[in-house]
Amino acid sequence: MLNSQTITQWIAVPPTPTLAGQVAFVARGLRNDRHSSRPVPQSHVQFAADLAKTLTDTPQAAKYVHPGEDPAVGAARPVTGLSPADLAWLDRLPRDPAEMTYDDAVAVAAMHASLSSMTSPSDKRLVESVYRPVAELHDAAQAGTVLAQASAPLPPVPSSALPALTDAVAAEAPALTPEESVARASRLLGDALAARQAARDAKLAQAEAVVSQAQAATAARLAVRRPLVTAPVPGRQRPSVADGAAIYKQRSAKRP
Numbered sequence: 001m002l003n004s005q006t007i008t009q010w011i012a013v014p015p016t017p018t019l020a021g022q023v024a025f026v027a028r029g030l031r032n033d034r035h036s037s038r039p040v041p042q043s044h045v046q047f048a049a050d051l052a053k054t055l056t057d058t059p060q061a062a063k064y065v066h067p068g069e070d071p072a073v074g075a076a077r078p079v080t081g082l083s084p085a086d087l088a089w090l091d092r093l094p095r096d097p098a099e100m101t102y103d104d105a106v107a108v109a110a111m112h113a114s115l116s117s118m119t120s121p122s123d124k125r126l127v128e129s130v131y132r133p134v135a136e137l138h139d140a141a142q143a144g145t146v147l148a149q150a151s152a153p154l155p156p157v158p159s160s161a162l163p164a165l166t167d168a169v170a171a172e173a174p175a176l177t178p179e180e181s182v183a184r185a186s187r188l189l190g191d192a193l194a195a196r197q198a199a200r201d202a203k204l205a206q207a208e209a210v211v212s213q214a215q216a217a218t219a220a221r222l223a224v225r226r227p228l229v230t231a232p233v234p235g236r237q238r239p240s241v242a243d244g245a246a247i248y249k250q251r252s253a254k255r256p
Helices: 004-012 017-031 042-057 084-092 102-114 121-151 161-172 178-223 242-254
Strands: none
Touching: 004 161, 004 178, 017 042, 042 161, 084 121, 102 121, 121 178, 161 178
């Protein structure tokens, strides 16, 4: 049988696939219990089954796939610098991060991770200038996904919660009258529901803060952008990574 602490914890915590699996497992055990020293109250069997169904039926939002979190980025090996082929590839990428494919974004993120500011400062800055807008775009999209998930309404608590909690309280405190058991169960249920709402509100506030941080990061980057980046180069529609290639060739020519 269930105790009051288990019932209130199931109600208070945010719904997750893990919780759904746990409740479903317990529900099957209660339904098939034939060896308990005390009979399982029907209210417990009903509540566990109802909650398991509610949690299972609650749609789970898909996780946003951020290019910077792709396994390929974590597997990137350190390099000492960019090759002319790397520079030419960077130059062919769209300057609008929204137009960059996921695979290209992952490749840029891996390139960024493989370079060190200590050994290749200029190359690191060059890739940073390409990757940062891409990362900010996906940071904002990821934060928006988390915010949408946090804003989703909580699934309803089954009406069988109060009878189940009342039977649990009565078993734990046999000296209570039926009316006192109902009163205590009602207070426990109210506390669990309040904790549930508080957890949702905290998650929502955290998601809103992440969205604000993502927006602030983009605004800050655009505010301090240098004229060289924003102003068109004479004879060219936009600054080109090919400029970096020329610098790379000059630097390579000076090496012994």
